[in-house]
Amino acid sequence: MPTMRYREALNQALREEMEADERVFIMGEDIGVFQGAFKVTQGLLEEFGDKRVRDTPISENTIVGVGVGSAMAGLRPVVELMTINFSLLALDQIVNHAAAIHYMFGGQARVPLVVRMPQGGGHQLGPTHSHSLEAMFLHVPGLLVAVPSTAADAKGLLKAAIQDDNPVIFIEHEYLYSQRGEVPENGGPMRFGEAAVRREGSDVTVVGISRMAVTAERAAEQLAHEHELEAEVIDPRTLRPLDLDTILDSVKKTNRAVIVEEGWPHGGVGANLAALIQEQAFDYLDAPVARVTGADVPMPYSKPLEQAAFPHEEHVIQACLALFKDL
Amino acid sequence: MATDVVMPRLSDSMEEGTVLKWLVDVGGEVKRGEPLVEIETDKANMTYEADTDGVLIEVLAQEGETLPIGQAIARIGAAGEEPERTADSAQRTEESEVEAEPEPQEEELPAETEAPATRHPRPAPSAGDGNGRVKASPVARRMAREMGLELGGIEGTGPGGRIVKADIEAAAKGGATAVKEREAPAEEAPTTRPQPPATSAGEDGGVKGQTTTQELTRLQRTVSRRMAESKATAPDFQLNMEIDMSGCVELRQRLKEVADAAPSFNDMVVKACAAALREFPRVNGAYRDGQWELYSRVNVGVAVAAQETLVVPTIFDADQKSLGAIARDARDLITKVRDGNITPPELSGGTFTVSNLGMYGIDSFSAVINPPQAAILAVGALKKKPVVDDSGRIVARDMMNVSLICDHRILYGADGAQFLARVRELLEQPLSLAL
Numbered sequence: 001m002p003t004m005r006y007r008e009a010l011n012q013a014l015r016e017e018m019e020a021d022e023r024v025f026i027m028g029e030d031i032g033v034f035q036g037a038f039k040v041t042q043g044l045l046e047e048f049g050d051k052r053v054r055d056t057p058i059s060e061n062t063i064v065g066v067g068v069g070s071a072m073a074g075l076r077p078v079v080e081l082m083t084i085n086f087s088l089l090a091l092d093q094i095v096n097h098a099a100a101i102h103y104m105f106g107g108q109a110r111v112p113l114v115v116r117m118p119q120g121g122g123h124q125l126g127p128t129h130s131h132s133l134e135a136m137f138l139h140v141p142g143l144l145v146a147v148p149s150t151a152a153d154a155k156g157l158l159k160a161a162i163q164d165d166n167p168v169i170f171i172e173h174e175y176l177y178s179q180r181g182e183v184p185e186n187g188g189p190m191r192f193g194e195a196a197v198r199r200e201g202s203d204v205t206v207v208g209i210s211r212m213a214v215t216a217e218r219a220a221e222q223l224a225h226e227h228e229l230e231a232e233v234i235d236p237r238t239l240r241p242l243d244l245d246t247i248l249d250s251v252k253k254t255n256r257a258v259i260v261e262e263g264w265p266h267g268g269v270g271a272n273l274a275a276l277i278q279e280q281a282f283d284y285l286d287a288p289v290a291r292v293t294g295a296d297v298p299m300p301y302s303k304p305l306e307q308a309a310f311p312h313e314e315h316v317i318q319a320c321l322a323l324f325k326d327l
Numbered sequence: 328m329a330t331d332v333v334m335p336r337l338s339d340s341m342e343e344g345t346v347l348k349w350l351v352d353v354g355g356e357v358k359r360g361e362p363l364v365e366i367e368t369d370k371a372n373m374t375y376e377a378d379t380d381g382v383l384i385e386v387l388a389q390e391g392e393t394l395p396i397g398q399a400i401a402r403i404g405a406a407g408e409e410p411e412r413t414a415d416s417a418q419r420t421e422e423s424e425v426e427a428e429p430e431p432q433e434e435e436l437p438a439e440t441e442a443p444a445t446r447h448p449r450p451a452p453s454a455g456d457g458n459g460r461v462k463a464s465p466v467a468r469r470m471a472r473e474m475g476l477e478l479g480g481i482e483g484t485g486p487g488g489r490i491v492k493a494d495i496e497a498a499a500k501g502g503a504t505a506v507k508e509r510e511a512p513a514e515e516a517p518t519t520r521p522q523p524p525a526t527s528a529g530e531d532g533g534v535k536g537q538t539t540t541q542e543l544t545r546l547q548r549t550v551s552r553r554m555a556e557s558k559a560t561a562p563d564f565q566l567n568m569e570i571d572m573s574g575c576v577e578l579r580q581r582l583k584e585v586a587d588a589a590p591s592f593n594d595m596v597v598k599a600c601a602a603a604l605r606e607f608p609r610v611n612g613a614y615r616d617g618q619w620e621l622y623s624r625v626n627v628g629v630a631v632a633a634q635e636t637l638v639v640p641t642i643f644d645a646d647q648k649s650l651g652a653i654a655r656d657a658r659d660l661i662t663k664v665r666d667g668n669i670t671p672p673e674l675s676g677g678t679f680t681v682s683n684l685g686m687y688g689i690d691s692f693s694a695v696i697n698p699p700q701a702a703i704l705a706v707g708a709l710k711k712k713p714v715v716d717d718s719g720r721i722v723a724r725d726m727m728n729v730s731l732i733c734d735h736r737i738l739y740g741a742d743g744a745q746f747l748a749r750v751r752e753l754l755e756q757p758l759s760l761a762l
Contacts, residue, residue, distance in 0.1 A: 255466050255492055283469040286492045287485065326486045 001182040009151040009183050010040045010116075010172065013158035014078065018048055021076060024162055025052040027063060028080030028116075037082050038118060038177050060089035064115060068098050068167075071113040076162055083129045084119035084171060098167040099142030111167045114158070118172040120211055120262055121310050125174075127298035130306070132263035134210060137169040138239045138272065144168045144192060145239040149213040151181035153237055156190030163189055173211045193241035197250070201230030204256040204320050207247060208235055209269050212260040212292075212311060219260075219316035231320060239269060247273070248281050255286035256323045262310045265293040287323040292316050329384055329404030332363070335375055336396045338671030341368045345393045345545055346400060350374070351383045357403050364400070367545045370671040371638070382406045393545075395479075463490035470495045546636040557698040561614075561734040565693055566743045570750075572709050572725040574757045582761075590654035592727075593629070593683045596706055598653050598760045599753035601625050601645035604679055607746045611678045613699035614736040620699075628677030628697065629657055633664045639697060640664055641677045650760050685709060691728035701737045704750075705730040 004012070018024045025048075030037055032045040032055040045053040056063050060081055067077040081087045087094065098111045121130040137145050144166050148154040154172065161168035198208075198217045201224075208216030213235035220231035232250050236243055251257045257277050259270035270291035277289050295309040321327060334344050347365040351357055363377040381403040388400035461478045463471070467490045471478050474495070481498045483490035543551065557563075575595050582589040590598075604611040604625045612621040625646040628639035640660035642653055663669040680697045685708035694705040707728040714724040729750070733743040753759060 255464075282465050284466050286464040286466045287489075322486065324485070 001184055003180050003182050004151055005177065006148075006151045006154050006172070006179050006181065007038060007040050007177040009155035009181070010158055011042055011044070012183070013155040013162070014041065014044060015047065017076075017078075017159055017162045018044070018052060021162075022052075023074065024076045024078065025054065025070075026078045026080065027054040027056055027066065029056055029058055029063075029082055031055060031080050036080070038172075038174070040116075040172075040177070041080070060086050061093055064090040064093035064098070064113075067113045067115070068093055068101070068111055071098075071111045071167075072101065072109050076112050076114075078114040078116060078162060081115060081117040083125075083174075084117045084133045085128055085131055087115065087117055087133070090115075094137075094143070094167075094169070095140050099140050102166070103142060110165045112165045113167045114161045114170050115168070116158075116170045116172065118174045118177065120173045120175055121294075121299045121306055122175050124301060124303055124306060126301040130174075130299040132210065132261070132294060132310075134169075134171050134239060134261075135263050135268045135272070137171075138269060139267075142167070143240065145171065146192065146237065147171045147210040147239060148237060149173070149176060149208070149210055149235055151179070152183045152187070153190065153196070153235075155183055156187055157192070157237065160189035160192055164192070171210060175211050176214070179214070190237075192238045193243050194238075195234050195236045195243035195246040197246065198233040198235050199231065201232035201254065203229045203254055204231050204258060204323060205247065205250040205254045206231045206233050206316065206320065207257065207259045207270075207273060208233060209239070209259070209261040209263075212262055215311060215313055216260045216316055219313040219320070222313060223317055223320055227317070227321060229320060229324070244276055244280070248277065251277055251281045252284045255284055256290075256320075257285075258290045258292060258316065258319045258323070260292045260311055260316055260319075262294045265291065265296055268293055290319045290323060292319045329402040329408055330379060330381075331387075331399040332377070332401040332403060334388070334394045334396045334398045334400050335366070337366060337368045337373050337375070338370050338675065341370070341396060341671070343393055343395045344368050346388045346390055347372060348390055349383075349386060349401075351377075353383055353386055355383050356406075357381050357383050368671060369545055369549045370674045371546070371669050372667055373670065377403065379403055382408070384408050461490065462488060464492065466492050467495050470499075474499055544636065546638065550637050553698060554695045557696045561696050561698060562736060563696055563732050564735055564740070564743075566731045566733070566740070566747055567691060568729055568731075568747050568751060570727050570729060570754050571714070572727045572754060574755055575760075576709075576725045578757045578761060586651070588654065588658070590650050591657075592685070592709055593681065593706065594650060594654040594657055595754060595757060595760055596683070596704070596729075596750075597627050597629065597642060597645055597657065597681055598648075598650050599750045599757075600679060600681060600704060601627055601642075601648075601653075602753055602759070603746055603749040605646045606749060607742065609737055609742055610702050610733075610746045612701050612737055613678075614701065614734055615699050619737050622678045624676075624678065626676050626678045628680040628700075629660070630680060630682035630694075631661055631664045633667075638664050638669065638674055639677060639680055640669060640673050641675065643676065680704070681706060685727070691730055693730060694732050696732055696734055700734075702731055702733045702743065702746075705732065 014026060026041060026044065031041040032050060032053045035042040063079050067079040070077050094115065098113055101109050101111050119132045134145060134147055137143055144164065146157045146161060146168060148157045158170060161170050198213060199220050201220065206216045206220060216233045220233045223229040223231050232254055234247055234250055259273050261269045263269060270293055274289040274291060292311045292315050297309060300306045300309055345367040347367050349364050350362045357363060357377045357380065359378055359380050360376050362374045364375050366373050366375050382405065383401060384404040385402040388394050394400060462483060463478050464485065470492065476495065476498055478490060481490050481494050484494055485491035572592065575592055579589050608621045609619065611625055612619050624644055626641050626643045627645040628641050630637060630639050642656045645653055660673060679700055680703040682694045682703060683706040684692055685706055688708050691707040692705050694703045696703050709725055709727045711723050712726040713721045716722050731743050731747050
């Protein structure tokens with residue numbers, strides 16, 4: 001299987017879907033001439049022309065609004081927002097329109113729109129560019145939410161998102177863009193709502209969201225080598241729909257769960273998942289469901305503070321160990 | 328046929344009791360309403376009376392043993408009836424079902440035996456947090472339920488002593504290894520109260536010399552738990568005030584002339600506090616779970632040192648009672664405490680506490696709030712002191728220091744200060760107390 005970077009896998013997905021379906025077009029700030037702030041759209045302007053690869057002014061609500069309208073009119077727009085922070089400018093279009101239109105019009109209209117954007121800290125871009133807001137979109141009924149953590153998932157899930165008739169919030173990660181991974185040749189779209197078990201284990205279930213799936217997997221290796229604990233690492237890949245069954249099956253086997261996310265603790269993905277686990281697997285728990293989250297602060301600019309504000313392997317390891325003994 | 332006598336619930340907060348002394352020997356006759364056994368609860372020692380006639384055919388809880396309420400402690404049956412001596416409870420239940428008895432055993436039992444855990448005639452070892460709740464994970468609970476294991480007998484190895492799945496698996500597999508003291512012989516049980524407290528001497532000396540460890544009595548354990556809880560949870564602050572008791576001294580002198588037993592100064596303090604508590608309802612309240620609870624009755628507890636521990640009998644509705652009535656109540660309660668026959672109802676329901684160490688010559692001191700009450704008044708000794716009066720002369724007056732220790736979650740500085748000022752006003756003009 002060829003290996004490629006996460007950003008190259010996304011680029012491939014866009015190219016393949018644009019080749020396969022001429023209704024697919026992309027739009028966003030600096031995606032054409034500049035080839036994307038993170039080079040995801042490299043080469044696409046040249047290949048597909050400026051009718052299907054459209055540079056826009058800085059105007060997020062309008063970018064998404066054009067996406068909503070053109071999707072309702074029969075196109076399959078993929079719009080890029082430069083970071084997830086900027087999506088807050090477009091929340092009216094995303095929450096009040098894209099998510100609700102299919103429901104409001106009794107199914108007569110659909111919004112097959114994909115909103116792509118990166119999230120996450122670690123690059124000293126400060127609190128206006130570095131947050132992790134998947135929980136905010138998970139909150140909204142009517143939106144599908146994808147949080148791919150590997151190159152293969154990035155490609156397969158983006159293809160699925162473009163082919164889906166529902167609005168999809170497609171959350172990439174700045175750290176992951178340069179990470180390499182194997183990607184199946186001629187791979188088709190993946191299914192939403194299918195979690196990946198990254199590593200099997202019998203002692204504790206660790207659910208990692210977005211980039212934290214990678215962190216969780218590394219922590220699990222250390223837990224096995226240094227602490228003789230076998231963690232089962234699950235990457236849900238999509239938060240809505242959520243493959244809760246895979247998580248519950250694992251928790252029923254290990255009797256312990258740790259949820260790792262980069263976002264804030266309150267009202268987070270982990271808070272929600274902890275509630276679901278205790279509701280549906282209470283009698284299988286041997287310890288409280290634990291969460292490892294980003295710090296409850298705006299993302300700091302200072303490098304040491306920023307590093308301290310999101311989870312690293314040692315935090316996951318500590319959280320796992322604390323389920324077994326007093327630390 | 329024989330019926331079980333179970334550990335009775337003798338106070339609201341009681342979860343387990345210790346058998347102190349059997350008042351009837353095995354084989355002896357038992358009469359309904361006559362003393363059967365002395366039981367130590369979390370609050371006091373009580374004599375428990377038999378509720379049926381018969382013969383004490385078997386004692387299941389030896390003196391010194393501690394059992395949860397509802398657990399069988401003895402069996403009463405007909406003269407000559409043999410105790411059913413079988414090792415394990417399951418077998419025993421089966422046998423009694425197999426026997427061609429006219430009706431199921433349960434229907435013969437008195438109502439109290441419907442409490443949980445009656446199915447285990449053997450005492451369960453103590454476990455958990457001492458509040459009756461055993462700390463166990465949900466999966467451990469489910470497995471124990473499915474396997475019919477008693478959680479109380481299993482040692483928890485999880486964080487904070489939680490019983491976890493592995494402990495249940497070990498208990499199911501190894502049995503004896505994980506089950507602690509389940510079949511401990513009776514002579515290893517804690518020593519009974521009337522005897523000297525259990526002590527054990529350390530083996531080697533060390534720099535502190537030989538170490539003697541003493542088991543706490545139930546009351547001492549309750550005091551230590553509640554005091555630690557108070558200090559750990561109540562953000563307390565202290566207000567000090569000096570009160571001129573000359574008026575009270577004079578009043579007491581006059582009352583002595585007309586009454587056999589004149590009220591003590593502490594009775595006057597109780598009366599003054601009760602009157603002031605009526606005016607300051609939050610001082611008569613409690614902070615509980617993020618809310619203030621205000622009580623309609625003013626029940627003043629009086630701390631009494633006795634039996635090597637501390638008990639706080641309650642003078643109920645002290646604001647409604649005359650000074651004489653308070654004095655009589657206080658005397659009766661103190662006598663009962665000293666004689667060891669105070670009952671749990673007389674030790675509960677307090678909404679405020681007065682603690683007086685004046686008789687030991689203590690000038691002033693701090694006290695620990697009796698949770699969940701809002702405050703405690705610490706009363707020092709009454710002493711003649713030089714005081715500058717209104718006209719600038721130095722005169723000898725009977726002065727007394729008091730300290731009000733308040734829970735800042737319900738009382739703020741000004742609240743406590745106003746209450747204390749009102750107490751002083753009442754004590755310095757004590758005629759109102761005599762009303």
